[in-house]
Amino acid sequence: MGYKELNAYAAPYKSELLNNIIPFWMNHSRDMVSGGYFTCLNRRGEVFDTDKFMWLQGREVWLFSMIYNRIEKKQEWLDMALHGANFMKKFGMDALGNWYFSLNQEGKPLVHPYNIFSDCFAAMAFSELYKATGNQEYKQIALNTFNNILERQENPKGLYSKAYPGTRSLKNFSLPMILCNLSLIMEDILGTEYAGRTIRPLIKEVMEVFYDKDSGLILENVTLEGKFNDSFEGRLLNPGHTNESMWFMMDLAVRNNDHALIDKCIDVLLRSTDNGWDKKHGGIFYFLDIKGYPLQQLEWDQKLWWVHIETLISMAKGYRLTGNEDCKNWFETIHEYTWKHFKDPEYPEWFGYLNREGTPLLELKGGKWKGCFHIPRGLFEIWKILE
Amino acid sequence: MGYKELNAYAAPYKSELLNNIIPFWMNHSRDMVSGGYFTCLNRRGEVFDTDKFMWLQGREVWLFSMIYNRIEKKQEWLDMALHGANFMKKFGMDALGNWYFSLNQEGKPLVHPYNIFSDCFAAMAFSELYKATGNQEYKQIALNTFNNILERQENPKGLYSKAYPGTRSLKNFSLPMILCNLSLIMEDILGTEYAGRTIRPLIKEVMEVFYDKDSGLILENVTLEGKFNDSFEGRLLNPGHTNESMWFMMDLAVRNNDHALIDKCIDVLLRSTDNGWDKKHGGIFYFLDIKGYPLQQLEWDQKLWWVHIETLISMAKGYRLTGNEDCKNWFETIHEYTWKHFKDPEYPEWFGYLNREGTPLLELKGGKWKGCFHIPRGLFEIWKILE
Secondary structure (H helix, E strand, O other): OOOOOHHHHHHHHHHHHHHHHHHHHHHHHHEOOOOOEOEEOOOOOOOEEEEHHHHHHHOOOOOOHHHHHHOOOOEEEEEHHHHHHHHHHHHHHHHOOOEEEEEEOOOOOEOOOOOOOHHHHHHHHHHHHHHHHHHHHHHHHHHHHHHHHHOOOOOOOHOOOOOOOOOOEEEOOOOHHHHHHHHHHHHHOHHHHHHHHHHHHHHHHHHHHOOEEEEEOOOOEOOOOOOOOOOOOOEEEHHHHHHHHHHHHHHHHHHOOOOOHHHHHHHHHHHHHHEOOOOOOOOOOOOOOOOOOOOOOOOOOOEEEHHHHHHHHHHHHHHHHOOOOHHHHHHHHHHHHHHHHHHHOOOOOOOOOOOOOOOEEOOOOEEEOOOEEEEEEEHHHHHHHHH | OOOOOOOHHHHHHHHHHHHHHHHHHHOOOOOOOOEEOEEOOOOOEEEEEOOEEEEHHHHHHHHHHHHHHHHOHHHHHHHHHHHHHHHHHHHOOOOOOEEEEEOOOOOOOOEEEOOOOHHHHHHHHHHHHHHHHOOOOHHHHHHHHHHHHHHOOOOHHHOOOOOOOOOOOOOHHHHHHHHHHHHHHHHHHHHHHHHHHHHHHHHHHHHHOEEOEEEEEEEEEEEOOOOOOOOOOOEEOOHHHHHHHHHHHHHHHHHOOHHHHHHHHHHHHHHHHHHEEEOOOOEEOOOOOOOOOOOOOOOOEEHHHHHHHHHHHHHHHHHHOOOHHHHHHHHHHHHHHHHHEEEOOOOOOOOEEEOOOOOOOOOOOOOOOOOOOOHHHHHHHHHHHHH
16 A cells, blocks of 8 residues: 655755745734735735735634644744733633634624634634633633534524525534534543543534435535435535535544444545536536526635545545545646645745636635635645545 | 717617517516516526525516507416516505515515615506506505615614724615606605705716716715715726716706706716726626725626616716717627627526626526516517617
8 A cells, every 4th residue: 555655755845945935924914004914915925905815814823833833932923822812812702612713804893703713713712822821811712612603503694584484494514514623622621531532423414314224425514414315405506615624524433433434434535526626627616506597696616625625624534544546646746736836936925716717717816705824724634534 | 960860779679678588587487386576597598596585576577567658568477567566565565664685485484685776676666556556555655665775874884884983974866866866756645846856966966976076077985075985985986877877867958958967977988888888898897996906796807788788778868868979989889789789699588697708607587686587678678768
């Protein structure tokens, strides 16, 4: 078994992380006037909008804390994390401890905490920063936020939900998926036993409830009873979500020493990638309908940065853990597509949004949803998996 | 002046309406089991989803009532309108008289009345149906709904608004735009004097408040004081909205015998079209940023059916009213693009969504947003303007 055959990729992933991506965010995203990070950065790294989106504030705090914890204790990385954390602490939460969706440059709230993922990324940020600093205040913010997420779990949109209760009650894959990752990141704060108790039902949610036996694929929305629902939402596939969640699952499988789970993850990953791959132009579609019907998402055929880098992580991990040759072949195919189309040959950082044919749809390097997260996390994970 | 030079287009627009589009909806959209209309229809007209979106229910009732009132008193058209109206009356409103956003096939509410445009299209529907039938009940529904819209006007999303109050209060162009059209449709119900009082401030909103003097373009969102705001929302241009609103404005200008307003409409229309036209691939972009910055809307470069047919109406009207040669030239350019790319050469009805290059992105003929409305209304208007 050629478990080491992908080793040669470790060096370019490491170099891209340390020499291209991290310097880009260090140089361009720090708001020296109001604190926090700019994330709306054009092709050259210039700020084109000053709004502060809490998902991305939290993710960047996490990323700089994580590389400080796991690569090297560089003071400038910790300072960068603290720079964002101070802004988040000061302006990010409402009186009930819910994290806003967005703030203006100075930190005044723009969009209410309708979206629970702001809280998920805040919890990630402050638990990773606690590991870096030992500061109990950060631990407490992470714990309070985590408990708040669990309380809101059944009704994450709260008052802002537009769904009329009872007619068609669906649950969404994103929250259990992200909680798998978050529980593992927070394990040393939560304690092994408590983390284990949190993780067990989440694995079941992902691998049984959202898993569609007939297709072998993961559905993005299912009924409260875990059944397929023949509606726009029920038919929706999000190959990027599926593929990202499979490396979260493999991490949990390694933690639990569960070989059967690893095999099942690889099975889902390969089916999802085969199903999601654009046979005509290459790349993985953003959304698909499981019955092949027209989608509501007009961006369905676009190729997004996070979908591709997350799939690369899963393929690398699957190959590293089992030597599965399909994982290796997919890694190489997607690596080639990703570096050719997403990496900007002229300026630092990568493009985020390509049209179906693989050319940039937007020239931004960061925006409302793309920040300092998927690309550097993916480069780090793949470097470490393959070296 | 060659005011009659576009006359030759009247016949194909009429024929397309009566021989292609109307039969498509007559044949495929009536739900014989639960009432109301199916609008999720694939390329061949087959139902692929049974949800009932209230915008489209109201619009189809309006359309069939309108052709009954203005083309010919065909019983089957009135029956078709009544078929939808009965379903709307029975299931469409909550206890406060607000119209839901969507229902399931049987009429159970799926999505709360978070969106005031359901009410706008319901008011259009029942006022046009009142004209067709003289039934006082329909008049009352239209009036109650209209008054309800005016009451909700300052805060149309109500509880469902995610914007934090005070930090950046913007108002959106869509509501004043549609109220211009609705007030004119409802003029004989509202009374000439009341309609006039409603219309006057709306014309000012559209032509002064949302009009950006520096660029000569209409902004999609402005501050409550009518100023430009340098944010994603504030920088947004929606050329289709602008161009559609210009024929609503020209109708109001004709009503008020206001020649200066017609000239200003044509000026805005030509600037907006010139700015919105894709010089590389043809067609009009869906969204643009007035500063040319990256957009949040991933569908920004797509070409949508309603944008093109609405622009054709405005160009035809502008030419007919003034003989402006630029309107004529644009009519011919956009006519060519529209009939070449949107009209399906193999099956009835037109495609709705093209990618930037002009090939279909989705093969649907109807969906969540495309129903029996823009294409038949546009074909009718252009036929009548040019004949």
